[in-house]
Amino acid sequence: MALQNAPGAVFRFPDGEIPAKPGDCSWFDNSVPHSVHNDSGQERLALIVCIRSAAFSAFKQEQGKIPTKNQMTKKEAKLETSHA
Template sequence: MKNFMKLAQVDVTPLMLAIRRRPELWQEDTFLRHYPQGPFGETESIMLRFPKIADFSRDKTGRKMEKYKQNLLPGYDQHESEDKPAFKVLTEARPIVFALMGSVQGERLGRVMINKIVPGGRIFPHADTPVHAEYYSRFHVVLQSQPGVIFRCDDEQVYMATGEVWWFNNKLEHEVINNSADDRIHMIVDIRTSR
């Protein structure tokens, strides 16, 4: 396979138990799901690390609303991600993330998010933003998956089992279809590595 590489097997049980104890975390950030014309309309996400792009304002009734936009101020580093509150709550994610950084000799940690696709759901075909995909390598830590989940990248597809860690080429068009009877949950970790 040229677009996927299985790297390791890790124990994801502590992290999955922590997620199950905090189901409200799935509702705290809807950026990906509500991204205009984005491929993630059928996913729920827990953002652990993500760029600072939220702008808060109030609607006519005075309710706080989030408007998402890229910060284009001078000196803004589009590759910088910040810890989100969920990263402090789900401390069980940290050893997995930092062990992965060590094993691939990572130089910079980018986005870290946990994505869930319900049975019958999907992430629609897309390729990640070229400037981001060129800068970071994309890794998937499979927290929960069952046979029937299809992960396609270009002309290849793979089934990633629970506990496996994979690299994949997110520069090319890819999609995920959950044809299983259970939620498909992956932790996505972007790491800058020497090429």
């Protein structure tokens, strides 16, 4: 959620960019390359909330975007389990 985002500060990703206004809220796939460019001359403040859900993980696995638990290394699987 954009808390403070002056014109000239944009969130960029391969398919485009979002010039958010304060109060705007968006969701995106964090595995997609992304960046923020701030040419506004003012500080940009954003609130970032990460939500993990089984439904989203299943969707990503179907799309081949993330490995299944069988494809993960033992270390990755342990980390996945410890953060759930």
